[in-house]
Amino acid sequence: MTHLAQTLCSDVQTEPLPGTAKTGSRYVLFEWPGAWSKDILDGGTFSPELSARLNERMSLFDATLLLIRHPTREGREIDTHHCYLVFADEGIIEVKHIDGPEALLDLDLSGPGRNDASVRTKPMLLVCTHAKRDRCCAVKGRPLVRELAQRYPAHVGNDVVWETSHIKGHRFAATTLLMPWAFSYGRMNVDAANALIDSAMDGRYFVPGNRGRGTLSAPAQAAEIAVAKQLVTDGVEVRIDQLRVLNAEESETAARVQVEDLNAGTVYQVQLKQRAIEGVVSSCGDAPKTGAAWYVEAITPTDQ
Incomplete structure (x- = not known):
C-alpha cells in the first residue's frame, strides 16, 4: 500500500474552514x-x-x-x-x-x-x-x-x-x-x-x-464567521440569528460583504480575497492538487 493510500484526506489540513459549508x-x-x-x-x-x-x-x-x-x-x-x-x-x-x-x-x-x-x-x-x-x-x-x-x-x-x-x-x-x-x-x-x-x-x-x-455563498460564509469571531474576541455574546448578510459583491477572486449586527445596529464591511492553496487532498486516495479558499483581508465597522 502506498503512503498516499494510507493517508486520510482529513489529516491533510492545508485549508481554512470558513467558506466551505x-x-x-x-x-x-x-x-x-x-x-x-x-x-x-x-x-x-x-x-x-x-x-x-x-x-x-x-x-x-x-x-x-x-x-x-x-x-x-x-x-x-x-x-x-x-x-x-x-x-x-x-x-x-x-x-x-x-x-x-x-x-x-x-x-x-x-x-x-x-x-x-x-x-x-x-x-x-x-x-x-x-x-x-x-x-x-x-x-x-x-x-x-x-x-x-x-x-x-x-x-x-x-x-x-x-x-x-x-x-x-x-x-x-x-x-x-x-x-x-x-x-x-x-x-x-x-x-x-x-x-x-x-x-x-x-x-x-x-x-x-x-x-x-x-x-450563504462561500465568501459570505467566511465574512459572517469573521465578524462573529471578532465580536466574541471582544467579549460580545453572539446569538445565532444576530448577524445578517445584507449584500455581497463577488467576483471569482475577490468579494466585499456587508454583515449587520442586528443587536448593535453596526454594519461591517468585510473585504475578502480568494487565494490558491497547494496540496489539497479532496478524498482519501486522491493525489494532492491546488485548491482555493477565501481569506478575510479587512473588517471595517460602520454605523447605519
Missing part, C-alpha cells in the same frame, strides 16, 4: 437504519425507479435529501421512520413519522406548515458517518457520534444527535451539520461537539470549527 436551505432528513450506498440516490439504497423519482421530487423544491440513523443498535429498531423537514432560511425544523421512503414523494417542500408535521424546538446535530463515500467519515465520524450518543441516548424527545449520509467536505472530518440553521462544522472532537450543542441549545453562535452557514 455545504450550501442549501431546504432539507429532508429521512430515518433509514439500513445500509447506505455511495450515493444514496444511485439506486443502491432504494430501487432505481424510486431513487429517480425522489431525485426529481427534491430537485423540484431545490431540496437536499439526507439519510439519518441513530448511532446505537437499539435506536435503529424502528416501526416507523422519523422524517424531519428543515427550512434553514426560517430556522424551522418540522417532524412527522412516515411508513417508508415512498411517502417522501408526497411532501410539499415549498415552505413550513404544509405537511401536517409538528414544529420541533430543539436543534439537531448530524454527524457524517458515510463510509462508502469516504473512509474518513467512518474513522473519525463514528467514534464521535458514539461518544455523543452516550450523552443523548435513544428515547423519545432526546433525538438530538444522528448519523447522517454525505454532507460534503469529508476532507474536514469529523464533519457535522447543525440544524435548523444549516451550519457546517469540521475537524470536530467530542469536547467541541458538546460545546457546540450546548451553544445551540442556548441560541448562541459557535465559532470554533465553523465552516459557514449553508444559506
